[in-house]
Amino acid sequence: MRLMLRRLLPEASPVSSHERLRSAIGALLGVLATGFIGALAMGSATVAPALIAPMGASAVLLFAVPSSPLAQPWSILCGNTISALVGVTVALLVQNLFLASALAIGFAILAMMTLRCLHPPSGAIALTAVLGGPVIHDLGYSFVLWPVAGNSLAILLVALVFNNMTGRPYPRSILPSSASHGTSDPPPAQRLGFTSRDLDEVLKDYDQVFDIERDDLEEILRRTELRSYRRRAGHLDCGAVMSRDVVAVAPDTSLKEAHKQMRIHHIKALPVTNDQAEVVGIVTQTDFLDKAAWTTGRPVIGFAQRLRLVLSGATAPNDTVKDIMTTPVKTVTPDAPLADAIIMFAEQGLHYLPVTRSNNKLAGILSQSDVLAAMLADRATAQEAAQVPFGMS
Template sequence: MGLWLTGYFLMSPAVDLENGLYLVAPLGATAVLVFAVPNSPLAQPWSAVIGNTVAALVGVAISLFIHEPTLRIALAVSIAIFVTIMLRAVHPPAGAVAMTAAMSPEAVEHLGFWFALAPIATGTASLVLIAIAYARLTGRRYPFRQFDQQNRHGTADRIAVERLGLSEAELSDILQRYRQSFNLGVEDLARLIGAAELQAAAHQTGTPTAGAIMSSNLITVKANTDLGTVADLFRRHRFTSLPVVDDEQRFLGIIFQRHLISRAREDALRLDRGLIPALRRLIDPERDKPVLAIDIMSVTIPRAIATTPLGALLPLMGDTDVDAVPILEYDKLIGIVTRTDLIAAMARGLARADV
């Protein structure tokens, strides 16, 4: 889909490519990186756009001055690698971009240095923008957060799983020492170390699995339950989340209290009214078309099984908007682990460790 949209854009009148060179093979490799491994340092927007563009410029320049095919290709690729390393824009498809230019002297002669602008720069930028939109829709993160970037709350604190007592320089040194700087970013390394520490702590304290700490006698709603009923259940039981299931107890999604508030706020802004009146209207079962659970439930949340260890559940709630993780067995909901359950289990583990 990303390549189709990119090709459609490159064939538009805004991008005049008379020779029909709309999509080149390296863009396919770029698509693999930005869609399949978006956390890779090699797939980030700077590496992709700058790496491919600079490689195209190198390939065109070499093609204009070197006429022997083998030497032309070898020089184009090697110089492209050197320049992208210097610019900290290493992107594997960039080597193929330089090679494509060196192998296509006729097309290069026709387009000249415009080849770097279209299709390379515009095509790569288009793929990156589509990948960003795709990541938003699927709950992934692209581009990845930088180590010094603020957390989702806008404060300077690191997220819980990254409070390691290690500086960015120390983490970078570890990556350099083990020659992993092209495979992992500092942010990813911090997350991995934090997750490993949590997992190790879980083993040391004998922390139970999700099945041992989950709530299993659940209050659930159906997809066609109106929000008035949902709000009443939240008020009556003091829950912060309600799972949505079908008639066979298959998990469909989950509603958090914040979903009601967010939807009411959107309605308040759209209808130019206060938050409280908008909330009353949202949960009114007598309105012409009541809003249902399926309209606001979240379906892209982490899930676990009964044997999932506590150490694996902690990161799921550490830097997300998830207040509870559903526990499934063959798509059927058998329980739920909330943040309250996690805190209670950790407190018991610490008490046992002190004895």
């Protein structure tokens, strides 16, 4: 009996009580606001309904699964509108309700998939156009504009405001990609494990619609691979590998002096610290190349960077480190597993990570070279231990 129930109940991602409550309140506000807007827009001079039932199904998608490709603005606006057009047209041409209903659903799905605006509640809209009775039939093609387009736009606007205010970026946020080097090489995280072509071939084999964006699916799988590596990685932490004798600069250090320190110490990155030794940024060779110009052999702030600083509201540039440093800066703690740093390097295209204590004071710096050397040393140690006969030390 228990096995049968498990088969009947779908496996769902773990969702917190907070998220359940957030989704429910969002749907409540969305449908309520849509109804009020409809009532105000239509007044009492029309028989058109202020709110139609399919908006309840749209609310489920917009507020409970806002990251779904089926819940994006194009899906709801185009899906609902095109399905209403199909439904009204079929209702005018076909008198038999059963046949008209079937044709409306079939053609609506075909149109939505062709236009890449699949939205399940739109199927109910196509049926409403056929089965809605005299009130809906008398509207004719006006049904497309109101209530369908009007309701869709109203609930979409509520979803845009509510989801973003409650920490659910909407429309679907674009996941940050690692920095590209402008070459044909794939990003570091894609050079191990499966490739994008592998995923495309598997999806082609399935030949069906999945309720998740293809890029989101790839990102989830790659992050799963990296988390799996972290679970299987060794015992090393960042503090055991980091460089401790760190050359750092202050925000008001001149660009000329910062570049000089890089050349003297043969390094490519300098943590930027304030008077309390707290990390406030990092300046790298890339910052010098992208944000500084060279005049008479010394780095200065170029026009493009000056304009960016002015538009961002920063203080007037004076050719110091604060004018080109990267801030806020990604950091790790000394006790963080080395695998965490590897994941940050791979996912975010970083080359250096300042290591900070709990009070944000600089403790060291970690580079990709440090991590590589530590991994090789740890592997060699493991191989040597495996070759020692049992009972010998």
